[in-house]
Amino acid sequence: MPTLAVNIDHVATLRQARMAGFPDPVKAALVAEDAGANGIIAHLREDRRHINDEDVERIAKSITTRFHLEMAATDEMRKIARRVKPYSVCLVPEKRKELTTEGGLAVAGRVKQLKEYVAPIQNDGIKVSLFVEAAAEQLEAAAEIGVEYVEIHTGHYADAEGYEERKRELEKIFVGIAHAQDLGLKINLGHGLDYDNIISFSKIPHINEYSIGFSIIAEAVFCGLHDAVSRMALLVADFSV
Template identity: 35%
Template sequence: MKLGVNIDHIAVLREARKINDPSPLDAVGVCRLAGADQITIHLREDRRHIHDNDARDIINSSLLPVNLECSINPDIIDIVCALKPYRATLVPENRNEVTTEGGLDLAGNYEKIKKAIDKLKANEIEVSLFIDPSLEACNYSRMLDSDWVEFHTGSFANIYAMLYTNLRLTHHCIKELDLPRAKLHQMLDSSLEDLNIASKEAYNLGLRVAAGHGLNYNNVTEILHIKEITELNIGQSIVARSVYVGLESAIKEMILKVNK
């Protein structure tokens, strides 16, 4: 299992005070030293954390492959083509969201996504689509000629949190509160089954399979049973852990988890 470390939240901390520290660029060498396989960053349209110069410096300096998440906005795609990361992961964006709330609407945005993919591939950039774990999304991803799919694991992660950490806050993926534990177990099993079925479908269609969003040191073990998933992209939980143990140790702890 490969681990992509998302370093957006280092930039989130910097932006909290609108100063220069901490710099996400400084994290790149630490990630490599710790044994990470990939650097993941998200260049949002509103530039709420990673800025253009961050993306440029990270891509130009990193000895690890850089996976640049971005929207399908043509202006953003032009920037990505100029930056030439190893991979571009196309994701949905909502200016009002705290974090990405789900997968791309492939059917509703088919032509826009196809145009973005064609342009990225013309610039020799590998493409991944961030999608919900469904058979329909897998088939659209194949039709769009994507190289990868990355399954949105947010629903799974939030059900897991409600079941095992007594989370009782309304969340963008789960609207119900105070559900019976039996119902939560049922929902968790269903979310894992969706990931299992979709991963097999994607693999059989010739797509490479990644997963990410909301994964942490507690819930990631459940995802490791899905053999078709070969890469995880994890950020917030690693950066949060690094506050206490340092970034290198936090990454090494996650690597131990995902390679059991």
């Protein structure tokens, strides 16, 4: 059965808006777990705009489900990951002025560099995922690097305007999923997924995990975090295996 991993970054975003001590992303992680989340995601950005180092340390020590750490492929982040030892790390691109991650990591043409980068992390027993576009060259490079997982970027589909554009973007993802599976990669999906657009993936077999954050935190404003996570977890639980 596919699982749900809840990204709690935007709980920290709300905290940082007032530079306050609350809301606490660790408390959010525990509520999400109780509501049915199978994993917790936090993105420790280089600029620390929301999640900070203390959050990462506390999340790793507090939750009982899987902790997925999103990070850029820098020496600093690798040192943090190897110290904290999350269940997995997902390497993502970062731009200083972006509102959120804008696209997949460019792995094609960087196989040797990234293979050397992830090796110490994998040797520590930490699983590695790459956040990539559903393009053959990126997926093939990911397989060559030797990671176990890819998270296919669903943002272009989520942001598409009009039926035809959404259909085109969805088909690209479907083709990418099939190709990644042929390469032996485990598939996670994430970025821009919400309670409505996620239904397009309900009949796609062998998806490992759905990574969802903003839509759940936004919905929680109106119904509470426990209910918002629970509703998404129930949706995912009904999907094809």
